[in-house]
Amino acid sequence: MTQDFDSVIHGGEVFTGQGLVRCDIGIRGGRIAALGEGLAGGRTRFDAAGRWVLPGGVDAHVHVDQPPNPGSAARGAQMADDFESGSRSAAFGGTTTIIPFAPQFKGQTLRDALAVYHARADGHSHVDYGFHMIVSDPTEAVLADELPALVEEGYTSAKIYLTYEALRLSDRQVLDVLDASRGCGMLTMVHAENLDCILWLTDRLEREGKTAPRHHADSRPMLVEREATFRAVALAELVGAPLLIVHVSGREAIDVIGQARARGLPVVAETCPQYLFLSTDDLHGDEGAKCMCSPPPRAKENAPFVWRGLQNGALSLVSSDHAPYRFDETGKLKYGPRASFRFIANGIPGVETRMPLLFSEGVMAGRLTLAEFVELCCTAPARLYGLLPHKGQIAVGADADLALWDPHRKTVIDNALLHHNVDYTPYAGMDVTGWPTHVWLRGELVCADGELRGQPGQGRFLRRGRHGIPLRSA
DSSP states (O other): OOOOOSEEEESSEEEOSSSEEEOEEEEETTEEEEEETTOOOOSEEEEOTTSEEEEOEEEEEEOOSOOOOTTSTTTTOOBSOOHHHHHHHHHHTTEEEEEEEEEOOTTOOHHHHHHHHHHHHTTTOSSEEOOEEEOSOOOHHIIIIIHHHHHHTTOOEEEEESSSTTTBOOHHHHHHHHHHHHHHTOEEEEEOOOHHHHHHHHHHHHHTTOOSTTHHHHHSOHHHHHHHHHHHHHHHHHHTOOEEEOSOOSHHHHHHHHHHHHTTOOEEEEEOTHHHHOOGGGGOSTTGGGGOOSSOOOOGGGHHHHHHHHHHTSSOEEOOOBOOBOSSTTTTTTTOTTOOGGGSOOOBOOTTTHHHHHIIIIIITTSSOHHHHHIIIIIHHHHHTTOTTTSSSOOTTSBOOEEEEEEEEEEEOOGGGOOSSOSOOTTTTOEEEEEEEEEEETTEEEEETTEEOSOTTOSOBOOOOOOOOOOOOO
């Protein structure tokens, strides 16, 4: 008997767990209704022969339409991507779910911060989205009342900072947030760099006239990341709370995380493509600011340690940390082309290139299996941030979020090929093998062969469940 599918994707090789299986996907009501050979029916049918069908990516660390923090050194720099352009870029890169940040500024409630972001996102996103909170003012009311209530409403993760003067929490405040997160089931994410060390080094470098973008890396050596990572892990261990270290850049922090995990602590970590594909060399020259982010890219010999962390499980997921500043007076050059690195907006674009870069240099270059790639870019972030079983996997009952990959397509990355609203990509000129050609969100085609098919507002807000980090038994 012919089943009544809305659509059938047939003839491709489908990743259904550990590897590729030649089968068809029957879609009904936005979800995967059947997986099998020779599925008949479907009001629309799509021939995927010769290509791979993978889960839509989950990019759990993006900054979109985020207003400048009035307390930051680079105050006034504007992000180029709003929810329409940022989510469009995500879709063309094979990502169907993004989780941006809703920052709380001093004196603001978390609920008010989230309301601002709902207004910015509603009706504009091409892909599904959730929100991380950013806690910069952990008052008693925030910790005792707001966090537990918001977790129940599906905002189940929050980021805290050990750096940036406008955002940095004291150790006592970090303990308070971790204690509150343990009680309500929230996942705490931490940006781990030591602010006092950075400011001390920055002042010293400026006195010596060392203000060019390349000295950004000198102001943030691996030691300041290692120390803050060790401290964050120790504070979480004291409280007994789970912890996720974001954008881990280097060998020294990876060693700390690996040791914590070996001791059974509920600590997980994320890295980003900039720590695999960029280096301190990219900070040199007149356009070095294009590659400035925090933590900074490290020396070239560091990248193999990051790859090893992905292979041995010290690093659990890969996110883009998409921070879309243009290379002009609205963004990176807000304070002029010769401004000290202190006043240059931190962050680089990357939501569209995240998965193609990792696919090419991970899967096709033999550093990662396809199963590891899918875990790092799709399943692990869905699990960690409470989106399984609907996101991050191809399974009956899951949302039909799918990316059709041509595994042998050769592409030279060029900003003209990308769909963000940034005037450059730090990965320009890189050769990649493999690229997503078609992307579906809940069974609806969003983009096909470089053409946008979806509409703004197609993406929906996601209420998320609790984190997927098992806690160590007492």
